[in-house]
């Protein structure tokens with residue numbers, strides 16, 4: 001299960017604190033040393049860990065905590081609150097344009113889960129009484145177009161594509177017009193992925209951005225890849241200005257590094273979490289729930 005190692009480590013640190021009627025500064029320092037190691041082991045970005053520990057310590061060594069009857073509990077609360085803040089504080093909602101369609105561009109490396117996530121997001125929007133249109137823009141991987149068409153059929157959401165020979169920028173341009181003509185209030189553009197971030201890919205994404213002026217640019221990253229996911233997010237963000245991140249594969253045994261670092265490193269909030277291959281396995285990301293889950 002995701003975060004299992006981190007949760008176990010934190011629980012053992014906190015169970016020691018919880019048992020104490022009084023907590024000394026040494027106790028706090030010792031606990032924070034262990035929390036620091038647990039976070040590093042969970043592949044959380046080094047600088048993020050450093051700042052996090054400094055913030056928690058600052059709050060935890062105050063007299064209010066030391067004099068409390070349940071200092072251990074107070075410290076756990078502080079950690080909970082800081083973990084929540086680290087992941088963005090409150091839920092970051094999907095944009096909604098007051099001039100529909102709201103354009104959502106999906107970006108990410110190959111295999112991150114972009115195509116699947118596009119369909120899952122369409123399903124979520126459908127449940128919210130929206131009329132999404134999916135756009136198959138990954139022309140370099142013909143299977144991706146077929147994959148999106150199959151998913152679209154399954155959830156009864158139309159999939160826009162053009163015959164072979166059209167480039168993704170043209171597909172996106174025409175799809176936008178199609179959405180306007182047909183009353184689709186969300187346009188979800190599945191773009192091409194590559195194995196690595198490269199200039200050609202970025203140029204294509206920039207051009208799609210130019211013609212569709214998206215309200216959201218969501219980067220889909222595989223949470224299982226830990227700090228690599230964060231590095232990918234950082235380089236996409238430098239070139240494309242992301243508005244949010246979708247973390248996929250949180251159903252796997254990810255250690256937690258991506259979830260805990262990506263907001264702090266890139267400034268982009270995590271907007272959705274994918275927790276499985278099934279079409280329903282996408283949820284809005286709630287930092288406070290995730291923090292509680294990590295603390296176990």
Ligand code: GDP
Pocket residue numbers: 108109110111112113114115116117144193248249250251252274275276277281
């Ligand atoms: P793309 O290349 O980024 O479009 O990636 P795909 O959408 O084709 O997904 C790649 C693989 O990851 C597929 O086998 C998906 O079923 C799988 N996948 C996507 N999201 C999740 C998830 O949240 N959990 C799990 N376990 N698998 C996922």
